[in-house]
Amino acid sequence: MNIYRFQGINSVENEIENILKDINYWKEYLKNKNVDYGYYEYKKYVLLAQKEQSELSLYERVDNDYKLILRNNVIVGENQGDKYSEGDKKTPEGAYDLIEKKTGLDQFYGPFALVTSYPNVFDQSLNKNGSGIWIHGMPYNGDREKFTKGCIALDNPELENLEKNLDIKKTVLITSQNEFKKATKDDIALILSSIFKWRDAWKYSNIDEYLVFYSQDFRKADKSGLEEFSEYKKRIFSKNEKKTIKFSNIDISPYPNTFGKLMFKVFMDEEYLSPTITFYGKKELFLEITNNQVKILSED
Numbered sequence: 001m002n003i004y005r006f007q008g009i010n011s012v013e014n015e016i017e018n019i020l021k022d023i024n025y026w027k028e029y030l031k032n033k034n035v036d037y038g039y040y041e042y043k044k045y046v047l048l049a050q051k052e053q054s055e056l057s058l059y060e061r062v063d064n065d066y067k068l069i070l071r072n073n074v075i076v077g078e079n080q081g082d083k084y085s086e087g088d089k090k091t092p093e094g095a096y097d098l099i100e101k102k103t104g105l106d107q108f109y110g111p112f113a114l115v116t117s118y119p120n121v122f123d124q125s126l127n128k129n130g131s132g133i134w135i136h137g138m139p140y141n142g143d144r145e146k147f148t149k150g151c152i153a154l155d156n157p158e159l160e161n162l163e164k165n166l167d168i169k170k171t172v173l174i175t176s177q178n179e180f181k182k183a184t185k186d187d188i189a190l191i192l193s194s195i196f197k198w199r200d201a202w203k204y205s206n207i208d209e210y211l212v213f214y215s216q217d218f219r220k221a222d223k224s225g226l227e228e229f230s231e232y233k234k235r236i237f238s239k240n241e242k243k244t245i246k247f248s249n250i251d252i253s254p255y256p257n258t259f260g261k262l263m264f265k266v267f268m269d270e271e272y273l274s275p276t277i278t279f280y281g282k283k284e285l286f287l288e289i290t291n292n293q294v295k296i297l298s299e300d
Contacts (some may be wrong), residue, residue: 007031021197025190033064037174038264042249045069045171047098047135049075050151051091052178056135056152058165069165074154078147080177081222082258083118087150091251092118093175095253095265098168102134108144110137110156114163116173121300122255122265122286125219135159135173176256183254183264187289191264194294203245205237215288215295246271247283257290261288263297 003014019025029041037046037059046059046066056074059066077083077091084090097117104115113136119128130150138144139157144153150173154162174180194213201209211230218226250271255263263286270283284300 023193039252049175094266125298244273
């Protein structure tokens with residue numbers, strides 16, 4: 001109130017933005033929230049597939065906690081490890097969206113399939129390929145092998161019950177080879193505060209502070225690396241345009257991986273306004289925490 005009285009509304013906004021960059025604010029904000037399976041402002045359901053355990057669990061975000069809705073036995077890809085190429089018979093590891101419900105399929109896949117977003121931007125940056133990674137059912141006629149070519153399959157009644165208990169648009173699928181490693185409040189607080197520091201550097205065209213948030217291993221989906229990205233951003237930032245950048249519906253998912261990295265996927269709504277560009281859409285970041293710093297590995 002005193003800032004508003006003596007310095008005006010713009011100073012109040014600046015003070016709030018400074019608070020959003022403070023990790024201690026986020027630690028306090030998260031104090032009574034369960035973030036075991038991530039932090040979500042939009043998504044409501046987490047599907048957790050643990051390949052070695054042949055298990056698929058559905059959690060619903062209820063208030064500040066997660067409620068286990070169901071747990072089913074599943075079959076996954078014939079071969080262990082993360083998927084890299086078409087035909088390797090491996091189930092991907094990471095965090096994926098559910099894109100659509102596909103019906104009218106061959107009876108081999110059961111009543112329908114839930115299509116995943118593999119390969120995502122991070123997968124593409126690593127030159128991973130293949131497609132058609134689904135959650136589907138079992139054949140109506142005859143038996144099938146006790147493994148898939150990379151999909152996740154479960155009994156038809158369980159598939160139908162699963163679909164009835166989630167909203168495809170509000171569900172994230174997290175897949176891991178071994179037992180899932182839960183997120184911590186310290187990690188989520190660090191990510192949230194870093195997002196707003198990164199946004200601040202972007203907003204005010206501070207190129208040095210901005211590039212600090214990018215890993216030396218940074219790659220885009222088109223395989224271009226940090227050097228090309230840095231040169232492009234330097235040209236854009238040199239215009240020093242006044243920008244408005246707002247984020248909302250921030251979702252942060254743990255990202256199991258085979259690199260030994262502490263990784264997360266961030267998906268959020270972005271509003272970007274400048275004299276030359278108006279953008280309303282989605283922003284997706286794939287990042288790691290290393291040496292208590294957030295480093296972006298890929299983005300879209």
